[in-house]
Amino acid sequence: MTQQFERRGFALRAGIYSGLILVVAATAWYLRSTLPDTVKLDRPVPFVLVTDPPDCDVLLDGRPIGRTLDGRLDIELDPRNTDIRWMDVRKPGYEPTRRALSAYLGLPSMELKLRRRPFDAIVSSIPLGAEIWVGDELRGFTPMTMRLLPSDGQPIRIKAKHPGYEEQEIDIVQPGGDESARVDLTLVARAPRLRISSDPPGATVLLDGRPVGQTPLETDLDVELRGHSVRVALQMDRFQTVERSISVPRTPGDALKIDARLQPSETQLAVQTNPPGAQIRVNRRAVGISPVTVSLTPEEAGGPVRVEAVVPGAYAGETVLDRIAPSAVTSVVVPMELYARRVVFALDCAAASTPEFEMRRARAKDEVHLLQRGQQFAVVALMDGRAYVGPEPTPVWASSEQKVRAYDRLDGLRHSGPLSDPMALIHAARQLKADSVWLFTSMPIDRAEWLVLFEQFPEWRPIINLVAANERQVEPWMREWLTANRGTWTVQTGPAQALLGLDAP
Known part of the structure; x- marks a missing residue:
């Protein structure tokens, strides 16, 4: 039994030793195949x-x-x-x-x-104090020494800037060895430069009496002017001429500057309204649509000035200026209020032609569209001698729904012939208690009946906005009456032709 165990132990040791020998041999072979060959040590x-x-x-x-x-x-x-x-x-x-x-x-x-080594660049200039730029970086002022990084053998471009001199560029190449690069710049003087601005802009500039342009202006002066003076004049219509004498330095430097504020040569009034777009009158004289600047006569500038503004069918306002600064621009904002709270559009279907009627109807629809929610309105139409009221028998609030109904009512009207009585429309507007009436007609208006109506009902003082087919249909007496009673008159295809008084008795 003991011998059997001894034989087994011998076999086990022999197997282990054989395995170790195989592992060492395999490792040696692997290292020899993967590691670089060593050199032969018998030659260089x-x-x-x-x-x-x-x-x-x-x-x-x-x-x-x-x-x-x-x-x-x-x-x-x-x-x-x-x-x-x-x-x-x-x-x-x-x-x-x-x-x-x-x-x-x-x-x-x-x-x-090998990488290039940074090198020093020594830069000087005539005159001294020039700015030295590398790319977008200001590196200093001459005289100066700066360290530069080479760029693959390419030259490095620098810029030199100095007030009164032309900008100069130069390429710096890295010197050989460890030497420094040296740059000596001589800047070229620029012609004297003059910058002129004015408020308001657009003034004509004269140098020694010679026009050279309009403000804002930048111009170069003759080099021969260094050490001398130049006369500068700024001229603009309706403004006082500004004259200056400016000395040109002998040595180059920053640009010379003139900033001038022009003073009006006449008294002016700058009118604004809220909302804008109102028709403006100054002392009953129509001057345009706001915002507007108007020149005053000496008589107007010397006394109180009444400024009136109206957006037909909507807003109105006025203000009085007791004093106006002479030879200056006075600004004023006219306060406006919604005056037409109940508006009646009175449309006469009688016209000289169907196209004229259709144009009148389109103008009426445009005015309805401009109504605001705080207003009431009604449409009164005279067709074949009968008056029709819509969209309801009484004025309604100007909502989108009611405006659409009014458009439908207007679209249902038709051209009814050349004969009509516009006074029937005015009577209907009075019964509806309108405080603003848009009267669309091209028929003659009976002067006597018109004047009697307003004398009979003095408490009814509406603003009448008369819309005719052409100017000839607005008779002189009607223009005078509208002027005295806060009214306007227009043609069907154009803007209001006159803004009329807001303070009539």
Whole structure:
């Protein structure tokens, strides 16, 4: 039994030893196949160094061994020295480079690219104090020294700026070796420059009596003017002439500047309203649509000035200015209120032609569209001698729904012939208690009946906006009456032709 166990133990040890031998052999084979071949130690080991740029000095363990002429140097390493050896590559103007070498590894070659070393640039200029820019960066003022980073051998462009001189650019190339670059600039004087602005702009500029343009203006003066004076005049219609004498320095410098505020040569009134677009009258004289600036006569400027504003069928307002600054612009904002709270659109279907009637109906629809929610309105139409009221028998609020109903009512009207009585429309508007009446008619209006109506009912004082087919249909007496009673008259295709008084008795 004991012998049997001894035989088994011997077999186990033999198997273990055999396995160990196989593992060691396999490991040795693997290492030999994966590790680089060691060099033969019986002859020098060749090595090739390639550099960019060429002509670099090469040192091995601190001792010079050659130069990379044409960018290449062949080296032979001592096979008996298998230690790590240090190779340094140097060239003036470049950062030095160090690499480790070993003859044992048998490395055949190596390529090295050296980085350029920053260099100093010394910049001076005539005159001194010029700004020096590299790209978008201000680097300083001359005289100065600055450090620059090379860019792959490309030149570095700098700019020199100085008030009164032309801007100058120059390219700096990195000098050879470790030297500094030196730049000496002589700046060229620029012609004297003059900048002129005015409030308001658009004034004509005269230099020594010669027109040269309008403000805002920037112009170069003759070089011969240095050390002398030049007369500058600014002229603009309705403004006083501004005259200045400006001295031109002998030496170049910053641009000369003139900022002038023009004073009106006449008294003016700048009128604004809220909302804008109102028809404006000054002392009963129609002057235009707000915002507007109007010149006042000496008589108007000397006394109280009444400013009236109206948006026909909607807003009205007025203000009185007791004093006006002479030879200046006085600004005024006319306060306006919604005066037409109950508006009646009185449409006469009688017209000289169907196109004239259709144009009148379209104008009426436009005015209905402009109504605001705070207003009431009604449409009264006279067709074939009968008056029709809509969209309801009494005025309704100007909602979108009621406006649509009014459009439908107007679309249902038709041209009824050349004869009609516009006074029937006015009587209907009075019964509806309108405080604003849009009267669309081209028929003659009986003057006597018109005047009697308003004398008979003095408490009814509506603003009448008469819309006729052409100017001839608005008789002179009607224009006078409208002027005295806060009314307007227009033609069907155009804007209001007159803004009439707001303060009539």
